[in-house]
Amino acid sequence: MAGIPLQSRWIGLLSLVLDVFLTIVSFFVSFGLRAQIRTVYLFSIALDVRDYFNSFLVIVIIWVLFFDVQKAYSPQRNLSLLFDLKCVLQTVFFGMVAFFALSYLLRIELPPRSISILFVAVNVPLLLAGKIFFHYLRRYLRASGKYTRTVLVVGAGEKAARYMESLRKHSDWGLDLIGFVDSDPERAREDYYGAPVLGGQKDLPNILHRHAIDEVVFAVPMRELEECVDMLALCEQEGVRTLIISDFFSGLIARVESEIIYGIPVLIYSTTPLKVWQQIIKRIFDILISGTMLIFLLPLFIFIAAAIKLTSKGPVIYRSKRVGLNKKTFNFYKFRTMVAGAEQLKERLMDQNVMQKIVFKVKDDPRITSVGKFLRKFSLDELPQLWSVFRGDMAVVGPRPPLVSELDKFESWHRRKLSVKPGLTCLWQISGRSEITDFDEWVRLDLEYIDTWSLWLDFKIFFKTIPVVVFGKGAE
DSSP states (O other): OTTSOHHHHHHHHHHHHHHHHHHHHHHHHHHHHHHHHHTTSOOSSOOOGGGGHHHHHHHHHHHHHHHHHTTTTOTTOOOOHHHHHHHHHHHHHHHHHHHHHHHHHHTOOOOOHHHHHHHHHHHHHHHHHHHHHHHHHHHHHHHTTSSOEEEEEEOOSHHHHHHHHHHHHOGGGOEEEEEEEOSOGGGTTOEETTEEEEEOGGGHHHHHHHSOOSEEEEOOOGGGGGGGHHHHHHHHHTTOEEEEOOOTTTTOOOEEEEEEETTEEEEEEESOOOOHHHHHHHHHHHHHHHHHHHHHTHHHHHHHHHHHHHHSSSOSEEEEEEEOGGGOEEEEEEEOOBOTTHHHHGGGGGGGBOSBSSOOOBTTOTTBOHHHHHHHHTTGGGTTHHHHHHHTSSEEESOOOOBHHHHTTOOGGGGGGGGSOOEEEOTTTTSOTTTOOBHHHHHHHHHHHHHTOOHHHHHHHHHHHHHHHHTTTTOO
């Protein structure tokens, strides 16, 4: 925490306390509102808020965790109101999903639906009001100079120039530049971007002693970093926070994180965005959706199986080997929609393939049965994959898994779609399923999903898929 002003930490702590207080108030107000509504619209029974203390405690803990992982209390957090709005909505939405899931797993008695609806209706505006208050408080403090960090920049070249251009565009970051350290002795005492060059490497001890510096930013080329080891050690020795602007990963889409593994500091270079907590929430969502649908759609499963069996020869379920996360194979299930021996007939239809590269698809495929056409139109043939989702081989949302036979035809950049768990639906599903005939375009949509992934994106894709399936839009 070195280099972070004390006011910043207090603002973050007070913001956390206010969020907890407003969430507690929302919980009690929702019970009070229900009691008032009960005088007009008779609910079945009166409720005592004390009977739901466990629920209240779980909600408060979840809310704080969700705000924290979104860096809502971080001193370096984004200052936009749009960030605050998104933070509140995601916390309440995903928090309620997590709350219901944990209540089921921990066997906590849930409050009635009326309480849940009233709680959300009260909690969202109260939390937003709190965020708006702290938004303007931070802006006021930064404008008055009480919420700023003093910064010293090591380097006065191209990388430092890019850093300064970024600072100019983001005055709300609250950074106060006191000057530069440059290896060229001729530049000493010159101005650079309106700030003086205070000296060279040997002058850093005196500069740190003369000025109150919150953080030192090393904006030097990678080849010169080795020469900065002594300066980095000095900053560490004096407890000054240091940042290194790296261009090693410039132009690459992977995310870079630092961590201590086996006692060694390392940089983790990964193209997959999921954190542990995000993986847990995504998995809980997958289990809840697939488990619920498997139970409630069981009569439909039986009806479809009977229709397939009575209208064509062959098994009800089509099984194949597909490639999943990190190129691991798994059993893939669909309701059979083609005639027996469809694979043998495939060679005769190769000249009618409408897909460019790898994937095989024929318009008005003669191998598809009459029942199969209906199932495909409304994606009912995909329903057995809910079992794969429940088992953990697939997710509700993710890139579609390729056949094992297709993998050898993949180009190197195609294979990045296998860095996440495959799913029932993805961006291609809501972008016009049958209209996409270029496999490269299909993969680009999958990679766009990976690169812009968020829990919110999963929910948007899931809910946008529903009308696509119900109305049979863009079906094969």
